[in-house]
Each structure stands twice: as structure tokens, then as C-alpha cells.
Amino acid sequence: MFKIALKSLIYRKWSLVLTISTLLLSLFLLILVSRVHQSSRSSFTKVISNTDLIVGPRTSAQNLLMYSALGIGQPTHSVGEASFNFIKNLPTVSSVNPITIGDSYKSYPVIATTEVFFDRPNVNIDQGATLKLSHMSAVLGSEVARKNNLQIKDRLTIDHGGGAHSFETHDEHPFVVSAIIQPTGTPLDRFVFIHVSDFSLLHNKEKPTNTVDSTTKVEGHHNDHDHDHDHDHDHDHADEDVRYNAFFVNLKDKSTIFNVKRQIDEFNLEPLVSIIPGQTLLKFWDNFKVFELAIEFMALALIVMSLLAVLSQVLSNIQIRVKELTLYKISGASNRFIISLVFLEVFFISVLSVFLSYVLFYSLQPLILSHFLEPLGLYLDISKMTSTEVFYILLVTGLTLLTSFFTALFIIYYSKKMSVRINRGL
Amino acid sequence: MQSVLSFNQVEFGWLKDKTDLKVKQISFQESSKYFIYGPSGSGKSTLLNLLTGFIKPNKGEILLFSKDITKLSDRQLNKFRATHMGFVFQSFNLIPYLTAEENIKLPLKFLKKAPAFDLNKMVTKLNLHDCLKMKTELLSHGEQQRVALLKALISSPEILVCDEPTSALDSEVESQFFEVLFSDLCKDMTIIFVSHNMSLKDKFDHQLSIEVFKDV
Structure with a gap:
């Protein structure tokens, strides 16, 4: 049959x-x-799973979640050191991980942060000695490394602002790849991580203090534009102090979350907004x-x-x-x-x-x-x-x-x- | 001789209130060859449909090997008919995507019977050797009709029903067809051959006009 x-x-x-x-x-x-x-x-969900609160300059909850955790979109404002210190000093806060964004590497978002960012269960090192953001070093998400054929000690220059076609690069401040993260299947794979202080350095027009090994490969072929170029970008630059676009906050006692949230939302030196990421993500999917x-x-x-x-x-x-x-x-x-x-x-x-x-x-x-x-x-x-x-x-x-x-x-x-x-x- | 098929007081009408065919009594004897003739539209096919059980009469009984086929369920009738009857139609009615050989052997597969003859010998005799592995849709009319004849005979049915089987064939293929039909292979079969071609009637033992059956 x-x-x-x-x-x-x-x-x-x-x-x-x-x-x-x-x-x-x-x-x-x-x-x-x-x-x-x-x-x-x-x-x-994996990206936000170990974060209790995300705090940022006043914007919509979903915008804050998208640009800070998911690498989608751009921030419109930033906050300063005062906000960071205020959150850090709240009694039930166990850790605050600041991030600053706005630049990109070949359209991949550059996240300026601290090592605390990597202290999450699904982030493991693939290449390199340690997931440390030392001065002028960059840690790469797996997709960034793979698609651009980048290895440890390769050099890369980041573009000023986001988008696929940047007219300005920070080529006077090359970064050296210090580590590559194992694939996570999350937006982290598409991020380039640098230290927040280096981000400030780029935008304060300071010369780099480290000397990059001349034998390392240079990635990125960008036109050398003057920084005074009238380019559309979103983050503040040329500020004297460090500016932040978001904070990933973890609490010692989860039951205090609404109390902490209220305190942050009522902070009066700078307008802040705090979100419970899981809740906002649900609304985002809605x-x-x-x-x-x-x-x-x-x-x-x-x-x-x-x-x-x-x-x-x-x-x-x-x-x-x-x-x-x-x-x-x-x-x-x-x-x-x-x-x-x-x-x-x-x-x-x-x-x-x-x-x-x-x-x-x-x-x-x-x-x-x-x-x-x-x-x-x-x-x-x-x-x-x-x-x-x-x-x-x-x-x-x-x-x-x-x-x-x-x-x-x-x-x-x-x-x-x-x-x-x-x-x-x- | 024993009766293999008989009609008793059979009445049939295609429309509810009209009787088209009325048969008081007629029997078909074992191993006899019948030629039923009549013009087109005279009711030959209606008679064939009745005697094969494809349609049921309004009244009366049709006995096939002493079993009233009007009382059988579709399933029983299907099996009974396939076991005792072989069919050759004017339009061949072969499965187009199966090969000639697969078509010929199809009844054996369902009836779980052994072939009634040496297929290779018969195929050679009927000049079908070259087309045995070909799909039947690719064969000529003559080849298709010979394949249909072998298919009807392979399970050695007691009754062979032929409905105008040679009307589309040329004279050479027609004689080959009759050669097989009147060979030893079909010697013990009851053949009921329906045609409007009167020139064929002398080949058969009995000639019956369709009018005989129409006692309306």
C-alpha cells in the first residue's frame, strides 16, 4: 500500500x-x-533576571528598560554622580552597577560599566584571563567578536553615537580586547563593554594614557573626524564629571523593593525613574x-x-x-x-x-x-x-x-x- | 449444468415510480457463453449493474451461486463479487499510475489468490512483454484492453462480465482478445458478453436480446 x-x-x-x-x-x-x-x-528575561531595579534619568519605563538592558534605542538624558551616590547609600541596596551608553562599534552598542555588570549567572569568559574592565580595555559579546573576527589583544576604535553609519570615531582612543564572553543567547552577545571612566575620557577629549602594543591588529576603518563635527548623538559629552544613563540595582532585602523604588522616584536633586524590570518587560510584551x-x-x-x-x-x-x-x-x-x-x-x-x-x-x-x-x-x-x-x-x-x-x-x-x-x- | 446466476421476479426502475426492467426468470449456466445484444440505451448496462450487484432491484432476487446478492451488505457484496466475477469494460478501467503488471496482479493482492495462469506465457502470447513494466496510461488502447482482460482472468473467476470490450479495438486486436476469451483458460467460465455488434453473436453459445429481459 x-x-x-x-x-x-x-x-x-x-x-x-x-x-x-x-x-x-x-x-x-x-x-x-x-x-x-x-x-x-x-x-x-535572562538579561534582567538578577536585577531588582533599573534606575535612570526620567523617561518612560519601557524606554529605560530597552536601552539599558536590551540594547535597543538610545537614552535621551543622563544623570550625575549625585544620583549614583544617593542610590549606593540607600540602606537596603547591596550593589549598584552604573552604565553609560550612546557610542557604538560598527552599530553594536557600547556599554560603559564596571566589572559588577559581569557578576551574573549566565556570563562566562570564553577568551582572555579575566572579565575585568581595566583602563582602555574592552570586553566583547560573542557575536561582536565572531562577526568582526576579533581576538584577544586586537585593537578597536569605537564610533561616536549609535547607528550603522557613524561619521565620527574615537580613533584617538583605541581599545584593546581583553576578554570575550561566551555566547549567552541574550542581548549581551551584541554588546561591547568598556569602563565608565574610559567613556568619560573619550568624551572629555583626553588623550589615552596607555600605549597599545604596536603589533596588535587594528579593527575599524573610519574617517578621522573632528569632534566638533555637528553630528547627531544623544549622550552628553565634554562634561567634566562622569554621566550615567542607568543603574542596575540589587537589594539586600527584596521585600523593601517598593520602599526603595519610592525613595528613588522622590529623589529631588535629579529627576529619576526606577522600574522593576520583570514587570516592565511584561508590559513591553503586552x-x-x-x-x-x-x-x-x-x-x-x-x-x-x-x-x-x-x-x-x-x-x-x-x-x-x-x-x-x-x-x-x-x-x-x-x-x-x-x-x-x-x-x-x-x-x-x-x-x-x-x-x-x-x-x-x-x-x-x-x-x-x-x-x-x-x-x-x-x-x-x-x-x-x-x-x-x-x-x-x-x-x-x-x-x-x-x-x-x-x-x-x-x-x-x-x-x-x-x-x-x-x-x-x- | 448448474445455474451460477439467476434472476427471479426482478423489477428495477431508475426513477421511483417507473419500472425500466422486469425479469420473471432467467438463469445463466455454468461454463456457458452468453451474448446479450441490443441497441444503445436499451438497458444492457442496467442489466449488467443488476447482475453484478452494483445496483439493487426494487423487487425480486438475484442469486449468485445460490446466494441472494440483493440481501448482502456492501462489504459482503464487494468481497463476494471480487471473488466470483471478473470484469472487462469498454473503457479499460485500469489504474493509470500502476504498471501493466501491477494492474494485472491487483486482484491477487486483495483476494490473496495465486495466479490462474503463467503470466509470462500469457504476456508473450498477447504481445504484452514490452509493456509489462510500463504505466498503463502510456499503453495503446489495444494493449490496455489486453491488460484489462488478463487482470479480469488472473484470479480465475467463475463468471466473466464483458461490457462492449471490443468496440474500441481494431480487428487484429479484437481477434487476439477473442482468442484468449475462447481459449482453455476461459473454458470453465461463464461469460456474459454485452455488445451492440451483432457480428460477434455467433461466437457465443447463447444469444439473448435485451428485449427478453424487458417484460415491462
Whole structure:
């Protein structure tokens, strides 16, 4: 029967190709949406998992979360040392990790921070001796190192401001790669880390005090622009003191979180806003709900269309199909054989569509990742199936098989009439 | 001789209130060759549909090997028919994507029977050797009809029903067809051959006009 089902499908190969194409495209879309959804959520959650509060200059909660933790967007303001000291001295605060952002390296965000930033469970060293931000050294996220072929002791110059095409570089202040972080599957992979004091140095126009080994490789080929160039960038520069765009705050006693939050929000020397990152992230995802629902709806609509395509494949030219199956019956085939044959054909179509949708997904994922997702700061985990995609695959397969069962019953019913017509010399 | 198939007081109408065919009593005897003739639209195919059980009469009984096939369920009838009857139709009715050999052997697969003849010998005799591995959709009309004949005979049915099987064939292929039909292979079979071509009637033991069955 296996052989007969295959021959029958091959006989209808062109309509089969169209049916499978529709089905595999809808499955591909569902897999992609489900993976992006799942991996982005999980990677964003990982980044903020060990932070109790994120504090920054007054802005919207979601903007603060996005630029500080996820590397998406830019800050519009900064705060000074007074805010840092105020937070640090709050009695239940155990650690404050300041960050300053605004510069970039080949469009990858540069995060100026301290070593405390690396004190989190999912950050491990891949290359280099230690995750220490010594003077004029840079620690790289795995993707930055891989995509730019950077090794330990390589030199790099960072661009002034964000964006893909910077007109100004800090090439008078080259950094040396001191460590590369293991892939984390989070936005950290796309960050370049330098020390906050070095960031101030760049923007105070001081000359570097260290001498970089002349044998090291120089990365980055940028035009040497004067800093007075009228370039659109967001962070303050040429300030005398250190400026910060956000603080990652951890508390000794988690139960004091709302109390600390209130104290920070009421700080009157500089306008500050504090957020509970998990809560803000949930609100952030809520914004995408409509978008996600729209995509899921489209994908489900595609599934329905695919099912109709499968049905039309099986029923393509119903007269011929019923006549053919009636001929099997006249030759002695049982109804069970007819049902099994139709069932098997549809099963082939389903399995082949699922298989090819994964082939398409894995073939296109580097392209999708580099051209569509990474620029948006989104991630694609290719290592494991999500529960949503398993559900959709089972749904599609189940529905196609159910469709085939009813189709077979219809054919059996109709074949009684067809027997007469065959006998009449149709 | 024993009756293999008989009609008793059978009435049938395609429309509910109209009787198109009324047969008081007729029997088909074992190993006899019947030629049923009549013009197109005279009811030959209706008769064939009744005797093969594809349609059920409004009244009466049709006995196939003493079993009233009008009382059988579709499933039982399907099996019973496939076991005892072989069919050759005007339009060949072969599965297009299976090879000639696969088509011929199809009834054996479902009936779990051994072939009634040496297939290689018959294939050589009917000049089908070159097309045995070809899909039937690629064969000529003559080749397809010979394949259909072998398919009908391979499970050695007791009754062979032929509905205008030679009307699309040229005279050479037609004679090859009859050569097999009247060979030792079909000697013990009851053949019911329906045609409007009166020139064929002398080849058969019994000639029956369709009008005989239409006692309406």
C-alpha cells in the first residue's frame, strides 16, 4: 500500500507540489513566529533576571528598560554622580552597577560599566584571563567578536553615537580586547563593554594614557573626524564629571523593593525613574500582543487554506479519484484499504511539509537573523522546538489526517454510485 | 449444468415510480457463453449493474451461486463479487499510475489468490512483454484492453462480465482478445458478453436480446 500511495502522489505531482508549498510556508511562518517569540522572551528575561531595579534619568519605563538592558534605542538624558551616590547609600541596596551608553562599534552598542555588570549567572569568559574592565580595555559579546573576527589583544576604535553609519570615531582612543564572553543567547552577545571612566575620557577629549602594543591588529576603518563635527548623538559629552544613563540595582532585602523604588522616584536633586524590570518587560510584551495575535491569525488562516489545499489535492478531479478508488474496490479492495490509502497519502503530504518547513527554516535562519531580527535586537533560538510550534505541527498533522478520514468516507459513499457509471462504460 | 446466476421476479426502475426492467426468470449456466445484444440505451448496462450487484432491484432476487446478492451488505457484496466475477469494460478501467503488471496482479493482492495462469506465457502470447513494466496510461488502447482482460482472468473467476470490450479495438486486436476469451483458460467460465455488434453473436453459445429481459 505504501508503494501504491507513493505512486498515486507522484502521479499528481504538480498539484502535490502546490499543496506542499502552501502547507510548508504556513508551517514555516508559524515556526518562525513561535521561535522569535520564545527566544526573544527568554533572552530578554535572562538579561534582567538578577536585577531588582533599573534606575535612570526620567523617561518612560519601557524606554529605560530597552536601552539599558536590551540594547535597543538610545537614552535621551543622563544623570550625575549625585544620583549614583544617593542610590549606593540607600540602606537596603547591596550593589549598584552604573552604565553609560550612546557610542557604538560598527552599530553594536557600547556599554560603559564596571566589572559588577559581569557578576551574573549566565556570563562566562570564553577568551582572555579575566572579565575585568581595566583602563582602555574592552570586553566583547560573542557575536561582536565572531562577526568582526576579533581576538584577544586586537585593537578597536569605537564610533561616536549609535547607528550603522557613524561619521565620527574615537580613533584617538583605541581599545584593546581583553576578554570575550561566551555566547549567552541574550542581548549581551551584541554588546561591547568598556569602563565608565574610559567613556568619560573619550568624551572629555583626553588623550589615552596607555600605549597599545604596536603589533596588535587594528579593527575599524573610519574617517578621522573632528569632534566638533555637528553630528547627531544623544549622550552628553565634554562634561567634566562622569554621566550615567542607568543603574542596575540589587537589594539586600527584596521585600523593601517598593520602599526603595519610592525613595528613588522622590529623589529631588535629579529627576529619576526606577522600574522593576520583570514587570516592565511584561508590559513591553503586552505592546506586541496585537502584533503577535495578527501574525498568529495570519498563520492560522494559512493553515486553513493549506487544509483546503490538501483537500483539493485529495479530491482533485473527484470523478477521477473516486473512479480510481472504485476500481480498487472492484478488484477486491476493502473499505479499510481505501481509507488507509487516502490516509497514507495525506500523511505523506503532512510529514513532507513539516520536514520541508524545517529545512526551509534552518536554511533561511542565518539570513533572517542577520537581516531582519538582529537589527531589531530580536533573537532566534534554533536549538530546540517550542511548545507552541509542536502544538501547531500536531494541529496541522491532526487536522490533515482528520480531513483525509472524512474524504475517504466521502469517496466510499460516492464510489457506490461510481460503480454504476464505471459499469456503464464511463 | 448448474445455474451460477439467476434472476427471479426482478423489477428495477431508475426513477421511483417507473419500472425500466422486469425479469420473471432467467438463469445463466455454468461454463456457458452468453451474448446479450441490443441497441444503445436499451438497458444492457442496467442489466449488467443488476447482475453484478452494483445496483439493487426494487423487487425480486438475484442469486449468485445460490446466494441472494440483493440481501448482502456492501462489504459482503464487494468481497463476494471480487471473488466470483471478473470484469472487462469498454473503457479499460485500469489504474493509470500502476504498471501493466501491477494492474494485472491487483486482484491477487486483495483476494490473496495465486495466479490462474503463467503470466509470462500469457504476456508473450498477447504481445504484452514490452509493456509489462510500463504505466498503463502510456499503453495503446489495444494493449490496455489486453491488460484489462488478463487482470479480469488472473484470479480465475467463475463468471466473466464483458461490457462492449471490443468496440474500441481494431480487428487484429479484437481477434487476439477473442482468442484468449475462447481459449482453455476461459473454458470453465461463464461469460456474459454485452455488445451492440451483432457480428460477434455467433461466437457465443447463447444469444439473448435485451428485449427478453424487458417484460415491462
